[in-house]
Amino acid sequence: MEKQVKKEEQSASLGxxxxxxxSDKNHPDVHQSMNTPIYRSAAYGFPHSEAIAAAFxxxxxxxxxxxxxISNPTVEALENKVKAISGAKDVMMxxxxxxxxxxxxxxxxxxxxxxxxxxxxxGNSFSFFQFTLAEFGVEVRFVDSDDLAAIEAAIDENTxxxxxxxxxxxxxxxxxxxxxxxxxxxxxVPLIVDTTVVPWCDFDAKVxxxxxxxxxxxxxxxxxxxxxxxxxxxxGTFDWSAxxxxxxxxxxxxxxxxxxxxxxxIARNFGACLDADSAYAQIMGLETLxxxxxxxxxxxxxxxxxxxxxxxxxxxxxxxxQSSPYKELSDRLFNNYPGAMLxxxxxxxxxxxxxxxxxxxxxxxxxLFDNRTLIIHPESTIYGTFSPELKKLMGIDETLLRLSVGxxxxxxxxxxxxxxxxLSAARLSIRGLGELS
Numbered sequence: 001m002e003k004q005v006k007k008e009e010q011s012a013s014l015g016x017x018x019x020x021x022x023s024d025k026n027h028p029d030v031h032q033s034m035n036t037p038i039y040r041s042a043a044y045g046f047p048h049s050e051a052i053a054a055a056f057x058x059x060x061x062x063x064x065x066x067x068x069x070i071s072n073p074t075v076e077a078l079e080n081k082v083k084a085i086s087g088a089k090d091v092m093m094x095x096x097x098x099x100x101x102x103x104x105x106x107x108x109x110x111x112x113x114x115x116x117x118x119x120x121x122x123g124n125s126f127s128f129f130q131f132t133l134a135e136f137g138v139e140v141r142f143v144d145s146d147d148l149a150a151i152e153a154a155i156d157e158n159t160x161x162x163x164x165x166x167x168x169x170x171x172x173x174x175x176x177x178x179x180x181x182x183x184x185x186x187x188x189v190p191l192i193v194d195t196t197v198v199p200w201c202d203f204d205a206k207v208x209x210x211x212x213x214x215x216x217x218x219x220x221x222x223x224x225x226x227x228x229x230x231x232x233x234x235x236g237t238f239d240w241s242a243x244x245x246x247x248x249x250x251x252x253x254x255x256x257x258x259x260x261x262x263x264x265x266i267a268r269n270f271g272a273c274l275d276a277d278s279a280y281a282q283i284m285g286l287e288t289l290x291x292x293x294x295x296x297x298x299x300x301x302x303x304x305x306x307x308x309x310x311x312x313x314x315x316x317x318x319x320x321x322q323s324s325p326y327k328e329l330s331d332r333l334f335n336n337y338p339g340a341m342l343x344x345x346x347x348x349x350x351x352x353x354x355x356x357x358x359x360x361x362x363x364x365x366x367x368l369f370d371n372r373t374l375i376i377h378p379e380s381t382i383y384g385t386f387s388p389e390l391k392k393l394m395g396i397d398e399t400l401l402r403l404s405v406g407x408x409x410x411x412x413x414x415x416x417x418x419x420x421x422x423l424s425a426a427r428l429s430i431r432g433l434g435e436l437s
Contacts, residue, residue: 016085016200016201016290017287017289017290017291019084019085020081020084020085020286020287020289021287023080023081023084023085024036024077024080024081026080027076027077027080036074036077036078036280036283037073037074038074038276038277038279038280039068039072039073039074039276040276040277041068041072041276042067042068043066043067043068044065044066044067052066058253058264068273068275068276069268069271069273070267070268070273072273072274072275072276072279073276074276074279074280074283075093075273075274075275075276075279077279077283078093078274078279078280078282078283078286079091079092079093081283081286082200082231082233082286085200085201085286086200086204086205086206086213086233087204087206087235088205088206088213088233088234088235088236089234089235089236089256089259090233090234090236090255090256090259090263091231091232091233091234092231092232092234092259092262092263092267093217093229093230093231093274093279094229094230094231094232094267094272094273094274095228095229095230095272095273095274095275095278096216096218096228096229096230096272097194097196097214097215097216097217097218097219097229097230098124098125098128098216098230099230099270099272100214100215100216100230100231100232101125101128101194101214101230102128102132102270102272103232103262103266103267103270103272104192104212104214104232104262105128105133105138105160105161105163106266106270107245107246107258107261107262107265107266108160108161108190108243108245108246108258109133109136109138109160109161109245110137110138110160110244110245111136111137111138112137112158113138113139113158113159113160113244114138114139114140114141114154114156114158114159114160115129115133115138115139115140115141115159115160115161115162115163116140116141116143116151116154116155116159116161116162116163116189117129117140117141117142117143117145117162117163117164118142118143118144118145118164118165118168118175119142119393119394119395120145120165120168120171120173120394120395121165121168121169121394122165122169122194122382123378123382123383123386123394125165125194126386126390126394129163130390141154142393145164145173145175145176145180146173146176148179148180148183151180151183152183152187155184155187155189159187159189160189160190160243161189161190161191161192161212162180162184162189162190162191162192163192163193163194164180164193164194165193165194165196165197166193166194166195166196166197166198166203166333167197167198167319167338167339167341169196169197169341169368169402170341170343170378170382170396170400170402171317171343171395172317172318172319172324172326172338172339172341172342172343173326174319174326174329174330174333174338175193176329177191177193177208177209177210177333178208178332181208181209181210185209188239188242190211190212190238190240191209191210191211191212192210192211192212192213192214193205193210193212193213193214194213194214194215194216195210195213195214195215196214196215196216196219196368197338197339197341197368198334198337198338198339199219199220199221199289199293200289201289201290201293201294201335202293202297202334202335202336202337203333203334203335205233205235206235206237208333209237210235211234211235211237211238212232212233212234212235212238212258213231213232213233213235214230214231214232214233215230215231215233216229216230216368217229217230217231217282218230218367219367219368219369220285220289220292220293220296220340220369221282221285221286221289222278222281222282222285223281223282223284223285223286223287223288223289223292223371224285224370224371225367225370225371225372226278226281226282226284226285227277227278227281227282228278229274229278229279229282230274232259232262234255234256234258234259236256238256238258240256240257240258241257243257243258245261246258246261249261292371292407293337293340294336294337295407296337296340296369296405296406296407297336297337297338297339297340298337299340299405299406299407299408299410299413300318300337300339300340300341300342300403300405301318301320301321301337302410303342303403303405303410303413303414303417304316304317304318304320304321304342305321306414306417307342307344307417308321308323310417310418310421312346312421312425313344313345313346313421314344314345314346314347314399315344315345316342316343316344316345317342317343317344318338318342318343319338319339320337320338326338340369340404340405340406341368341369341402341403341404341405342402342403342405343400343401343402343403344400344401344403345397345399345400345401346399346401347399348399349377349379349380349398349399351399351424351425352377352398352399352400352401353377354423354424354425354427355401355420355421355424356375356377356401356420357424358419358420358421358423358424358427359375359416359417359420360416360419360420361373361408361412361413361416362374362375362403362413362416362417362420363375364376366381366382367404368404369404369406370404370406371406371407372406372407372408373403373404373405373406373408373413374403374404374406375401375402375403375404376401376402377400377401377402378396378400378402379391379396379397379398379400380398383396
């Protein structure tokens with residue numbers, strides 16, 4: 001596959017942000033409100049019994065909003081905007097990124113089926129595959145996503161999907177979709193990718209052959225950690241007839257069999273619905289997404305270069321760095337930046353804790369892509385309850401720190417890190433625990 005065409009060039013007339021700001025013209029509010037109304041309503045009334053019966057039976061051309069666990073006008077407005085900027089055939093917004101992942105695989109998997117994925121995953125994603133699905137009789141086969149031979153060997157007639165993170169959290173490895181997708185196409189296995197680390201303004205899932213995209217919209221999309229949410233995007237590119245569960249969907253109507261299963265059964269039954277206020281917050285977040293992301297990405301790149309020059313830092317990982325083994329792939333896949341997250345290693349776990357405690361501006365918190373810069377020690381927090389054996393399988397190092405870069409002035413972040421490195425080194429030296437380097 002050739003390098004992705006930039007989003008602005010994909011549309012003959014409208015750019016990314018212009019599309020977001022104008023996509024609701026096809027779905028106008030009855031009062032022509034300039035902002036999307038927030039529909040704080042659990043249920044919706046109907047003029048007569050035939051109308052409500054028709055709505056519940058999903059008859060064509062009948063308004064579908066009956067109950068907000070099923071659908072909501074504000075949430076639908078967000079889904080329409082995501083469709084407009086992503087090119088997805090269908091979108092389902094849910095209450096979290098993990099709801100997006102779990103709903104996706106509850107629609108696809110069944111007892112006796114298997115999923116092929118990498119062990120280098122966000123902690124709760126790994127837990128879902130390793131523990132939750134196993135209790136439903138679903139086998140998860142962990143392979144190195146860079147090892148095509150291992151992926152091919154793991155796939156058989158009961159494989160329902162290959163799943164990976166586009167940019168792994170916290171490892172910052174990039175999945176080479178240019179190699180993975182052709183293999184999966186030959187095997188007739190769908191490619192499902194969590195693209196949370198790089199948003200739609202810098203990465204086009206459809207161009208690179210992703211069949212189903214899952215996203216934690218809590219991150220960049222929410223516009224400053226204002227809400228929790230998730231999205232499932234179906235690009236309409238996969239034939240689901242070979243899937244044992246989806247083959248039973250006789251008439252999906254305008255949806256694919258997969259999205260029909262999600263919308264008409266899984267999402268309703270599991271009830272992980274996005275609320276109207278969160279949907280509104282994420283619509284507002286979309287409007288400034290590109291502006292925020294490009295500032296965050298540039299700051300992350302500059303901070304990574306800055307930390308590479310610090311002799312008290314053992315190593316720095318950011319895929320745009322010349323030292324990264326993923327630099328060439330990052331340049332091919334992404335318009336500008338491979339995310340606004342970087343990681344770096346210090347000499348010890350104690351050094352990591354001392355550095356975190358010495359910071360004055362950067363916050364100690366677990367989220368990603370807040371407007372504020374956040375730092376966390378993954379091994380003791382996100383992965384803190386996993387056994388040493390599983391941490392080793394997942395590649396989690398106790399000397400690693402994860403930095404999610406926000407919107408603060410770059411010089412302030414550099415000064416904060418520089419002062420914290422010096423102070424923490426002095427404290428460790430005084431306590432007899434050794435220097436950082």
